[in-house]
Amino acid sequence: MDTTLPEAGRLLANSQSIVISTHVMPDGDGLGAEIALYHYLKRLGKNVRIVNPDEVPPRYRFLDKTGCIELIDSRRGDWSRFDLAIVMDTNDPRRLGAMWGIFEKHADDILVFDHHPQLEGVHAPSLPNTLKIHEVMDVKSSSIGELLYRLFHQAHDLLDPSASAFRLSPEIALGLYVSIITDTNSFRYSRTTALSHRIAADLIDFGLQPEEIYQNVYSTKAVDHLRLIGEVLSKVSETPFNGSEKTIAWVEIPKALRVKYGASSDDTQSIVNFLLLIKNAEILVLLREEDDGRIKASLKSKGTRKVSDVAQEFGGGGHDFAAGFTASGRLADVRDKLLAKLKESL
Incomplete structure (x- = not known):
């Protein structure tokens, strides 16, 4: 059910044992938001844990200065009942991996913070009616960090009545800032809001060092990874559509190429952003072969044409102008099907 920020604040206030x-494949938005909310709730005396289905990518490990992020161990069955499960940055339980089964079985309530469009029709997940799910959804929010910042201010009287106003801490500020800068691509995406900039200013006024954070998040490439980027970009292809100068620009990264340069999947995430620099390209596509042989597709638009609908047709989803999916099959086959669907949609 749809939940307002004050209602979410009341639910948090009434919960003592919480799992986030x-x-x-966690990103800066989800991880930063987890860290910010974890430290906020710990300050309120809550019994709170962060347990994720996948490991934290190396470039985001600086976020977890206290070692609070746990990796789920599917072999352990010693979960006890807890008051509240919190889901960050997705409204699709299938993207929680093994954690969704834990939440279904052991959580009294489930609170979702998300800013992606809801999956609809045949693509929507099937959920039991017995689950008490509360969804804080705002597709206009730049990031979960922005959503949490609003929560902390609007519900502080419920959550922290002893304080006259919401109080930042270094850990909360760091989490919020990383969430916002990574999901706006450093304020370059169309979903960047005026509030995004005001929050960033507030966090910098508090004492955050933007350059230090930027170095941690983005200046993490080995020389071989730059050579990988160079080889991938040397093979950029463009496909025109609608008989105009506008194009779909796309690149492929076979697993063998990543192995050649010793790069992980996360090391290649930013390559699609280079395609944004192409003058006539309206739609940008990165196709990457994962370690398990499946194909991960990242789709971006310069803000005039939606790509989320096409991603949903392949079982994925995301924002209107930034979406993705994972598919089985040969790289060339997935590419051909995707390009055909994109042209059809345009």
Whole structure:
């Protein structure tokens, strides 16, 4: 059911044992939001844990200065009942991996913070009616960090009545900032809001060092990874559509190429952003072969044409102008099907 920020604040206030998680292949938005909310709730005396289905990518490990992020151990069955499960940055339980089964079985209530469009029709997940799910959804929010910042201010009288106003801490500020800068691509995406900038200013006024955070998040490439990027970009292809100068620009990264340069999947995440620099390209596509042989597709638009609908047709989803999916099959086959669907949608 749809939940307002004050209602979410009341639910948090009335919960003592809380488990937070985010989606598989975690990113800066989900991880930063987890860290911010974890430290906020710990300050309120809550019994809170972060347990994720996948490991934290190396470039985000600086976020977890206290070692609070746990990796789920599917062999352990010693979960006891807890008051509240919190899901960050996805409204699709299938993207929680093994954590969703834990939440279904052991959580009294489930609170979702998300800013992606809801999956509809045949693509929507099937959920038992017995689950008490509360969803704080705002597709206009730049990030979960922005959503949490609003929560902390609007519900502080419920959550922290002893304080006259919401109080930042270094850990909360760091989590919020990383969430916002990574999901706006450093304020370059169309979903960047005026509030995004005001929050960033507030966090910098508090004492955050933007350059230090930027170095941790983005300046993490080995020389071989730059060579990988160079080889991938040397093979950029463009496909025109609608008989105009506008194009779909796309690149492929076979697993063998990543192995050649010793790169992980996360090391290649930013490559699609280079395609944003192409003058006539309206739609940008990165196709990457994962370690298990499946194909991960990242789709971006320069803000005039939606790509989320096409991603949903392949079982994925995301924002209107930034979406993705994972599919089985040969890289060339997935590419051909995707390009055909994109042209059809345009």
